[in-house]
Amino acid sequence: MLASIIASGLAAGAIYALVGVTYNTMFSTSRVMSFTAGQLAMLGGVFGSLFTLKLGLPIVVGFLLTLVCCAIIGIITEFVAVRPVLKSLDQHLYVLSTLAVALMIQQVSAIKWGTEPQPFPRLFGIGSGVWDEKFWLPVVACAITIVALEYLYRRTLVGRAFVAIAEDNFAARALGLPERNLRVASYALAGVIGGVAGYSGGELMLAFFANGALLNFYGFVPVALGGLGNNRGAIVGGLALGLFQQAANFLVGGIFSSVAVFTLFIVVLLAAPQGLFGSSTARRV
Amino acid sequence: MTTVTAAPAHHDSGTFRAALPHIAPFLGILVLAVILPFVSNDYWVLIGTRAAIYWVLVSGLNLVVGFAGHLAIGYVALLTLGAYTTSVLVAGNVMPPVPVFAALPIAGAVGAVFGVIVGLPALRLRTFYFAMSTLGFATIVTQIALAWQSVTGGGIGIVGPEFPAPFNTAWGFYFLCICFGVVTTWMSANIARSRFGRALIAVRDAEVAAEATGISKPKMLIAIFLFAGALAAIAGGLFATLQTYITPDAFTFDLSVLFFIAILIGGRGSILGPMLGTIILTILPEIAAPLAAWSTFLYAVLLLLIVLVMPGGIAALLDFRNRRPLASNRAIVPRPAALADIVRKRTGGSHLKLRGIALSFGNVRAIDGLDLDVAPGEIHGLIGPNGSGKTTTLNVISGYYAAEAGSMTLGDDALPPGEPTLRAHRGIARTFQTPRVIGEASVLQNVMIGGSIEGRASFVESMLALPRNAWDERMLAAKARALLGVVGLESLAEVRTDRLQHSELRFIEIARALMLDPDFLLLDEPAAGLSNDEIERLAVLIKAICARGTGVLLVEHHADLIFDICHQVTVLNLGRTLAAGTPAEIRVHKEVVSAYLGG
Numbered sequence: 001m002l003a004s005i006i007a008s009g010l011a012a013g014a015i016y017a018l019v020g021v022t023y024n025t026m027f028s029t030s031r032v033m034s035f036t037a038g039q040l041a042m043l044g045g046v047f048g049s050l051f052t053l054k055l056g057l058p059i060v061v062g063f064l065l066t067l068v069c070c071a072i073i074g075i076i077t078e079f080v081a082v083r084p085v086l087k088s089l090d091q092h093l094y095v096l097s098t099l100a101v102a103l104m105i106q107q108v109s110a111i112k113w114g115t116e117p118q119p120f121p122r123l124f125g126i127g128s129g130v131w132d133e134k135f136w137l138p139v140v141a142c143a144i145t146i147v148a149l150e151y152l153y154r155r156t157l158v159g160r161a162f163v164a165i166a167e168d169n170f171a172a173r174a175l176g177l178p179e180r181n182l183r184v185a186s187y188a189l190a191g192v193i194g195g196v197a198g199y200s201g202g203e204l205m206l207a208f209f210a211n212g213a214l215l216n217f218y219g220f221v222p223v224a225l226g227g228l229g230n231n232r233g234a235i236v237g238g239l240a241l242g243l244f245q246q247a248a249n250f251l252v253g254g255i256f257s258s259v260a261v262f263t264l265f266i267v268v269l270l271a272a273p274q275g276l277f278g279s280s281t282a283r284r285v
Numbered sequence: 286m287t288t289v290t291a292a293p294a295h296h297d298s299g300t301f302r303a304a305l306p307h308i309a310p311f312l313g314i315l316v317l318a319v320i321l322p323f324v325s326n327d328y329w330v331l332i333g334t335r336a337a338i339y340w341v342l343v344s345g346l347n348l349v350v351g352f353a354g355h356l357a358i359g360y361v362a363l364l365t366l367g368a369y370t371t372s373v374l375v376a377g378n379v380m381p382p383v384p385v386f387a388a389l390p391i392a393g394a395v396g397a398v399f400g401v402i403v404g405l406p407a408l409r410l411r412t413f414y415f416a417m418s419t420l421g422f423a424t425i426v427t428q429i430a431l432a433w434q435s436v437t438g439g440g441i442g443i444v445g446p447e448f449p450a451p452f453n454t455a456w457g458f459y460f461l462c463i464c465f466g467v468v469t470t471w472m473s474a475n476i477a478r479s480r481f482g483r484a485l486i487a488v489r490d491a492e493v494a495a496e497a498t499g500i501s502k503p504k505m506l507i508a509i510f511l512f513a514g515a516l517a518a519i520a521g522g523l524f525a526t527l528q529t530y531i532t533p534d535a536f537t538f539d540l541s542v543l544f545f546i547a548i549l550i551g552g553r554g555s556i557l558g559p560m561l562g563t564i565i566l567t568i569l570p571e572i573a574a575p576l577a578a579w580s581t582f583l584y585a586v587l588l589l590l591i592v593l594v595m596p597g598g599i600a601a602l603l604d605f606r607n608r609r610p611l612a613s614n615r616a617i618v619p620r621p622a623a624l625a626d627i628v629r630k631r632t633g634g635s636h637l638k639l640r641g642i643a644l645s646f647g648n649v650r651a652i653d654g655l656d657l658d659v660a661p662g663e664i665h666g667l668i669g670p671n672g673s674g675k676t677t678t679l680n681v682i683s684g685y686y687a688a689e690a691g692s693m694t695l696g697d698d699a700l701p702p703g704e705p706t707l708r709a710h711r712g713i714a715r716t717f718q719t720p721r722v723i724g725e726a727s728v729l730q731n732v733m734i735g736g737s738i739e740g741r742a743s744f745v746e747s748m749l750a751l752p753r754n755a756w757d758e759r760m761l762a763a764k765a766r767a768l769l770g771v772v773g774l775e776s777l778a779e780v781r782t783d784r785l786q787h788s789e790l791r792f793i794e795i796a797r798a799l800m801l802d803p804d805f806l807l808l809d810e811p812a813a814g815l816s817n818d819e820i821e822r823l824a825v826l827i828k829a830i831c832a833r834g835t836g837v838l839l840v841e842h843h844a845d846l847i848f849d850i851c852h853q854v855t856v857l858n859l860g861r862t863l864a865a866g867t868p869a870e871i872r873v874h875k876e877v878v879s880a881y882l883g884g
Contacts, residue, residue: 033413080589081589084593085592085593092356092412092413093592093596095356095412095413095416096356096549096588096591096592097588097589097592097593099358099416099585099588100585100586100588100589100592101585101589103542103581103582103584103585103588104582104585104586104589106581107579107581107582107585108582111578111579111582213420213424213538214424216417216420217417217420217421217424220417221421224414224417253432255425255428255429255432255433258424258425258428258429259425259429261421262418262421262422262425265418265421266402266405266406266418269406269409269414269418270405270406270408270409273409273414
């Protein structure tokens with residue numbers, strides 16, 4: 001049983017961690033927490049199933065198309081729901097505008113794709129039992145994403161520009177960085193990461209429209225635990241959350257695992273509002 | 286004081302006449318609701334019942350979303366909770382059956398408790414976190430309803446409660462729900478119009494200023510979370526009856542979206558707006574039947590449009606009074622003499638003393654061993670170059686920052702570091718460098734905020750409009766009007782504050798601070814952005830306040846004003862006292878002249 005807990009816990013945790021990174025990627029350049037993060041992951045599963053099973057495209061083509069579609073959704077989010085409300089960030093209108101876009105995505109998926117979970121293609125056909133690919137695929141995808149992001153942020157010019165904007169938006173603009181384009185690019189990147197999360201977790205979670213809302217919450221918990229904008233915190237938090245949830249699931253049963261996660265979330269928020277790895281708040285007066 | 290309390294005694298019939306334009310739309314909706322069954326069929330009675338039940342929930346949620354500004358998007362969870370609690374109690378599958386009219390209040394109590402639990406994160410964090418915690422709660426409640434089969438019947442469901450005659454017919458139940466709606470409207474309107482409603486908006490739009498007036502955010506929020514949770518659960522009980530049979534499927538997230546968006550379409554800080562919003566959103570899918578499947582999509586589009594195009598919602602459309610242009614050549618003419626009627630004259634009193642205060646931000650020593658004495662009935666100027674620690678000193682006194690070393694005393698008592706909400710109780714009021722007012726509230730309401738801690742009625746008394754609340758309101762309004770007269774803004778009392786000029790906001794802040802009748806008044810650059818005439822009037826006003834025995838600590842850059850009105854001046858540089866003494870001494874102090882005054 002321990003093996004199953006660890007396998008399913010790490011798998012679910014990797015998906016949550018990736019959704020958490022999606023939140024952070026959008027947050028870093030715009031200071032906006034977007035409700036579309038979980039929806040992007042849901043779309044990763046739905047598009048993957050659509051292109052490979054429904055339309056019969058080769059797996060590689062289906063995968064790339066999925067990422068492209070998710071990136072486009074990310075860019076649309078930036079144009080429709082983020083850019084217009086950035087001027088008045090302190091009013092937190094982005095909560096409402098991104099919620100609106102997330103609801104639209106969810107409703108269109110429910111109507112056009114259906115409200116029943118649908119199968120996701122088996123990608124490699126490797127492994128069985130606790131070594132089944134549906135368990136290790138999300139973990140591998142998560143690891144590759146982290147390495148790629150680290151490379152991007154540390155070794156490439158574009159990546160450093162992202163970091164500069166995340167550190168200090170005004171100073172970065174004063175240096176002549178194209179802040180707006182970089183923001184659009186980061187939303188596209190967030191779309192890709194969300195797509196990877198949903199695609200790699202497709203065999204575990206299936207192509208199901210309601211995954212969006214679920215992942216919105218479970219992906220946000222690691223962000224809240226790890227501190228806004230902190231990818232390392234999100235990944236540690238995500239994996240821990242997955243293990244915690246699956247352990248509770250196996251040991252005390254399904255409903256109590258959700259209750260346990262929710263309780264954990266509230267308790268951590270009350271005890272450490274900045275997250276366990278986050279920095280303290282800005283001056284208020 | 287006597288003149289203030291005596292005046293409003295004969296106002297009662299006048300108040301009713303003044304309130305009539307506000308009540309008329311509600312009466313109109315009620316009349317329409319009452320004649321609905323007589324002019325239509327049972328189907329529309331069903332729709333009407335549904336709208337009324339939704340409104341019972343929304344009227345409570347409106348205080349959370351529209352007034353306190355917390356984005357609670359998962360309130361369907363509390364509806365579900367109420368529906369199951371009522372149904373299970375009435376069906377008696379856990380304990381002996383309970384009559385439905387007893388089950389509803391029990392459900393309300395359960396809902397109130399859970400309303401607070403879900404709301405707890407809002408006490409420390411705003412917006413997205415709170416939205417997420419309500420969303421998370423909504424997902425787990427549905428899962429529990431599905432899984433806890435022995436109680437909830439799982440996916441098969443459970444029979445909803447049935448009301449005794451005469452409420453067991455479609456018409457009877459409709460009128461019962463309308464009655465519930467009327468009562469909850471009345472209660473939520475009472476809260477909204479009381480000092481608690483104003484305090485909610487103050488915490489939302491000017492949290493820092495709200496703390497300085499002594500408003501405690503946790504107490505306020507817990508009170509409205511209890512209220513909103515109870516109403517949501519009672520609405521759930523009625524909803525279960527309407528459905529006659531409930532399964533977890535009945536409580537889709539779409540319902541949450543409907544409640545939430547109804548309030549935003551209606552407009553923040555309004556009750557009529559969200560009521561119209563609820564009615565419109567309930568009817569909308571019915572009159573456009575082919576769109577029924579797309580209703581959530583439609584709501585989402587509406588939400589996006591509201592946010593991007595019309596942030597004020599229906600309430601802003603209906604706010605005709607604030608479209609009349611204001612006089613452009615208006616001037617602020619304070620009448621300091623009137624202070625004598627409002628502020629009590631004090632003699633002697635205690636000194637505010639700071640000893641060895643130190644505070645750093647990172648590696649910067651913002652204040653470095655500061656001593657300061659403010660005497661009652663004296664104006665103490667605090668000047669110095671930018672970054673010398675003037676505002677930081679005020680913030681330490683008002684408790685926004687806790688000093689790392691040193692002590693503060695007020696008379697014989699130590700002033701505890703931090704705890705800004707306790708300063709008002711100790712008689713310390715202040716204004717801010719950038720005026721912190723509630724743009725969406727009227728000028729009068731902004732000033733009334735200042736007297737929040739003087740109200741004596743409890744939350745429940747305000748909710749039920751008991752006499753003490755009416756007394757509070759009359760007292761606060763009369764005092765605020767009188768103080769607006771003192772600062773010279775009484776003609777703008779009913780105007781939305783965001784339409785005013787910058788200089789007027791500064792005087793509003795002073796009036797708000799005076800509501801406390803403070804022993805000490807801290808003014809943070811009150812003359813910044815004022816014209817020369819206005820500065821002269823400000824000087825007269827400050828002198829008059831001081832003459833009543835209030836100690837004034839004045840941070841300013843206008844050297845003329847400082848030397849003109851201050852009794853004592855302290856000059857700061859790099860967080861230390863550079864010089865202290867009378868204006869005459871400071872004016873010729875060599876280092877001050879070279880470091881700050883120039884010469």
